[in-house]
Amino acid sequence: MELQITATSPEHPASLLDLPWNVPLEEWPEEHLVALDRGISRHVVRFARAGGEIVAVKEVGEWAAVREYGLLRDLDRLAVPAVDALAVVTGRTDEHGEPLEPALITRHLAGSQPYRSMFQTTMRPSTIRRLLDALAVLLVRLHLAGFAWGDCSLSNTLFRRDAGAYAAYLVDAETGQIQPRLTSGQREYDVEVARVNIAGELMDLEASGSLHPSVDPVLFGQAIVERYCDLWHELTRQSVYPLAQRHAIDQRVRRLNDLGFDVAEMQIERSPDGDNVTFLPKVVDAGHHQRQLLRLTGLDAEENQARSLLNDLETWMATQDDYAPGDPLGARPEVLAHRWVRDVFRPTVRAVPKELRGATDTAQIYYELLEHRWLLSERTGRDVGLDATVEDYIRTVLTHRPNG
Ligand SMILES: Nc1ncnc2c1ncn2[C@@H]1O[C@H](COP(=O)(O)OP(=O)(O)O)[C@@H](O)[C@H]1O
Ligand SMILES: [Mg+2]
Numbered sequence: 001m002e003l004q005i006t007a008t009s010p011e012h013p014a015s016l017l018d019l020p021w022n023v024p025l026e027e028w029p030e031e032h033l034v035a036l037d038r039g040i041s042r043h044v045v046r047f048a049r050a051g052g053e054i055v056a057v058k059e060v061g062e063w064a065a066v067r068e069y070g071l072l073r074d075l076d077r078l079a080v081p082a083v084d085a086l087a088v089v090t091g092r093t094d095e096h097g098e099p100l101e102p103a104l105i106t107r108h109l110a111g112s113q114p115y116r117s118m119f120q121t122t123m124r125p126s127t128i129r130r131l132l133d134a135l136a137v138l139l140v141r142l143h144l145a146g147f148a149w150g151d152c153s154l155s156n157t158l159f160r161r162d163a164g165a166y167a168a169y170l171v172d173a174e175t176g177q178i179q180p181r182l183t184s185g186q187r188e189y190d191v192e193v194a195r196v197n198i199a200g201e202l203m204d205l206e207a208s209g210s211l212h213p214s215v216d217p218v219l220f221g222q223a224i225v226e227r228y229c230d231l232w233h234e235l236t237r238q239s240v241y242p243l244a245q246r247h248a249i250d251q252r253v254r255r256l257n258d259l260g261f262d263v264a265e266m267q268i269e270r271s272p273d274g275d276n277v278t279f280l281p282k283v284v285d286a287g288h289h290q291r292q293l294l295r296l297t298g299l300d301a302e303e304n305q306a307r308s309l310l311n312d313l314e315t316w317m318a319t320q321d322d323y324a325p326g327d328p329l330g331a332r333p334e335v336l337a338h339r340w341v342r343d344v345f346r347p348t349v350r351a352v353p354k355e356l357r358g359a360t361d362t363a364q365i366y367y368e369l370l371e372h373r374w375l376l377s378e379r380t381g382r383d384v385g386l387d388a389t390v391e392d393y394i395r396t397v398l399t400h401r402p403n404g
Contacts, residue, residue, distance in 0.1 A: 002091050003021055003089070003090075003091045003092060003093075004089070004090050004091045005017065005087050005088075005089050006066075006069075006087060006088045006089075006090070007086055007087035007088075007105075008073065009086070012050070012051075012086050012087055012105075013087065014051075015050040015051030015052075015053070016050050016055075016086075016087055016089070016105065018050070019032055019048055019050060019057070020032060021089060021092045021100070021103075022092065022093060022094050022095055022100070023094065024044075024059075024094070024100055024101075025044045025045075025046050025057060025059045025101075025103065026044050026046075028046060028048065032048045032049060033046055033047065033048055033049075034047040034048060034049055034054050034108075035047075036054070036108065037113060037114055037116075037117040038114060039114030039115065039116060039154075039155045039156075039158075039171070040116070040155050041058070041155070041172075043058050043059055043060050044058070044059045045057065045058045045059075047108055050105075053107060053108070054107075054108035054110075055086060055105050055106065055107060055108060056083070056105070056106045056107070056108050057103050057104075057105055058103060058104045058105075058106075059100075059101040059102070059103050060101065060102065060103070060104055060174075061101065061102065062088075062090055062102045064104075064174055065088045065090075065102045065103065065104040066088055067174075068085070068104055068172075068173050068174050069085045069087075069088045069104055071147075071173040071176050071177075071178065072084070072085035072106065072173050073085055074147075074178050075142075075145070075147065075170065075173065078145040078146075078147070078178075079145075079288075080138075080141050080142055080145050080147065080170070081138060081141070081167060081168065081169045081170065082169055082170040082171070082173065083106040083107060083108075083109050083158070083169060083170070083171050084106060084107040085104065085105070085106050086105045086106060086107055087104075087105045088102060088103070088104055088105070089102055089103040089105065090102040106171075109158050109160070109169055109171070111160050111161070112158035112159060112160045112169065113158070113159055113160075114155070114158060114159075115131070115154040115155070115157070115159060115201070116205075118131070118159060119205050119210045119211070120210065122210060122211070122212050123212060124212060125212055125214055125215050128212070128215060128220065129220075129223065130166055131159060131166050131168075132198070132220065132223055132224050132227065133166075133227055134159060134166040134167055134168035135152070135154070135157055135168045135194070135198075135224060136224055136227040136228045136231055137168065137231065138157065138168040138169070138170060139152055139190065139191065139194060139224075139228055140228060140231045140232055140235065142170065143182055143187050143190070143232070144235070144236075145178075146178050146179050146180055146181055146182055147176055147177070147178050147182075148176060148177050148178075148179070148182055148186045148187075148189075148190055149170070149173075149175065149176050149190050149193075149194075150175030150176055150177070150190065150193065151172065151174070151175040151176075151193060151197070152190055152191075152193055152194035152197065153193075153194070153197035153198065153201060154197070154198060154201045155172075155197075155201065156170065156171055156172035157169065157170065157171060158171045167287075187232075191224070191225055191228050191229075192225075194224055194225075194228075195221045195222060195224055195225050196221065198217075198220065198221045198224055199217045199218050199220070199221030199222075200217075202215065202217035202220055202221065203217045205217075234252075234255065234256060235256070239252070240271075287303060289303055289306035289307040289310050290302065290303045290306040292306070292310060293306040293309055293310050293313075294306075295334075296310075296313070296333060296334055296337035297309075297313070297337045297338070297340070297341050297345075298341075299341070299345075299362075299363055300363075301363035301364075301367070302363075304367075305363045305364060305366075305367040306363075308367050308370050308371070309345075309363065309366060309367065309370070311370075312344075312366075312370055313337060313340050316340055316344060317333070317336045317337075317340070320336055320339070322336075323336060344386070345362075345366060348366060348369060348386050348390060349362045349365050349366055351387075351390045352365055352369075352390060352393075352394060352398065353394070356394060356398040356399065356401075357398075358401075368393070368397075369386065369389055369390060369393055372389050372392065372393045372397065373385075373386065373389040376388070376389060376392060
């Protein structure tokens with residue numbers, strides 16, 4: 001048998017080859033390992049250094065490794081928060097030529113913690129609620145994407161702090177399956193598994209004395225069901241609004257924002273008689289715009305800036321001759337985005353003299369210009385364009401701003 005590393009990205013196999021694949025994972029020498037907190041698992045899991053990265057290595061049968069690898073890649077494609085699968089290693093043998101178990105390699109999720117580490121200092125009930133909220137959001141997102149988890153639990157989730165809230169990531173996809181659409185029976189089953197698992201995990205914490213005395217494991221397990229149902233309803237409800245009541249749509253968007261969802265685009269259809277609109281929100285999780293902008297343009301901006309810049313980019317894209325979304329002959333979004341950075345974003349920012357920009361970064365300047373354009377356009381009742389905006393912004397705003 002020959003060692004084989006199957007990976008989608010070419011830069012990883014090289015650095016992964018340096019790991020001691022001829023030694024059982026439990027016996028790997030310290031020099032390769034990274035001591036970070038891990039959750040409870042059935043398989044042997046270790047964190048190791050590979051190239052400049054920290055990877056999680058899990059020893060698991062070949063069939064399961066390949067399957068989980070594929071599922072994690074699918075989740076990535078569906079933009080659901082989960083750990084990144086990097087490779088599957090097969091054909092391992094020890095120094096005597098005896099076969100060793102294959103391994104699934106994922107990228108260590110930076111800044112994440114397993115729930116047991118988070119509970120080491122007793123968590124306040126309100127914090128536990130936020131943690132469970134994040135898990136409910138993850139479960140809804142998985143279900144919207146057609147993923148039935150089969151084993152939703154705190155142990156199979158990683159949590160990352162996200163500006164006062166928590167973001168949950170799927171770490172263990174072994175029991176999952178993807179299909180175009182889940183039945184309500186499949187969703188109910190998943191939620192029931194989550195309820196039972198979470199109640200059990202909280203009871204374990206209670207037994208070891210690390211649960212706040214006022215937290216009832218059973219009630220908190222039940223809370224995930226309620227939270228899930230509220231979210232699912234709010235997200236999938238298609239409603240018809242009288243055209244005259246556009247603010248009803250705004251209210252719904254705000255409610256979704258309050259639930260922690262960001263509405264990226266909305267499917268709004270006018271009825272044939274033109275009196276009603278049908279509204280189905282399309283939601284994304286926090287940080288969506290930031291990631292999207294970074295991927296398309298390389299610009300690293302805050303979420304609100306990114307949302308505004310992406311809006312501008314998308315509107316501009318639609319004016320391009322080779323813009324044809326979904327058509328393989330059309331320009332790829334990355335290509336159009338590159339053109340936008342070169343022909344629109346950079347020239348516009350450069351039109352603002354450097355000494356006036358001060359320490360303000362380019363994304364923020366462009367964002368302010370977009371806001372200013374909106375103000376001017378509202379005032380004059382037509383789109384004033386970027387050139388006029390820059391001129392007016394320099395004259396009426398920037399020259400009066402203390403430099404910094
Ligand atoms: N990519 C990763 N980043 C951070 N932690 C990870 C990663 N992969 C695994 N872990 C840790 O290892 C634990 C066990 O992984 P898991 O895939 O659930 O194994 P098992 O299939 O044996 O249950 C997780 O709870 C998590 O704490
Ligand atoms: Mg697990």
